[in-house]
Amino acid sequence: xxxxxxxxxxxxxxxxxxxxxxxxxxxxxxxxxxxxxxxxxxxxxxxxxxxxxxxxxxxxxxxxxxxxxxxxxxxxxxxxxxxxxxxxxxxxxxxxxxxxxxx
Numbered sequence: 001x002x003x004x005x006x007x008x009x010x011x012x013x014x015x016x017x018x019x020x021x022x023x024x025x026x027x028x029x030x031x032x033x034x035x036x037x038x039x040x041x042x043x044x045x046x047x048x049x050x051x052x053x054x055x056x057x058x059x060x061x062x063x064x065x066x067x068x069x070x071x072x073x074x075x076x077x078x079x080x081x082x083x084x085x086x087x088x089x090x091x092x093x094x095x096x097x098x099x100x101x102x103x
Contacts, residue, residue, distance in 0.1 A: 022023065030087045034062070037083050042068040042076065048084075050092070059094040060084050065100050 031048035038046050042064075049061040062080045077097050085091045
């Protein structure tokens, strides 16, 4: 094993115990849980992105793969906000709800 490889392994192990890495792991688990809950309740798959700033939830983006039927935009936004706030245990400064519509 070269010195460079050994150094990379040491740095990777050191970072594995860092708070920011744990926060990102937890954040990804939360985003998957949010996506699953929204799909169950609204009937449309979604992807969820997030941004933390200084330990605070700065923004969350929820992008649906289509528009949920029989719901108003207000209802979709309210359900998204409720699920995001419940799962992350805090309300983000900014919540963006978007729809990906195919050609």
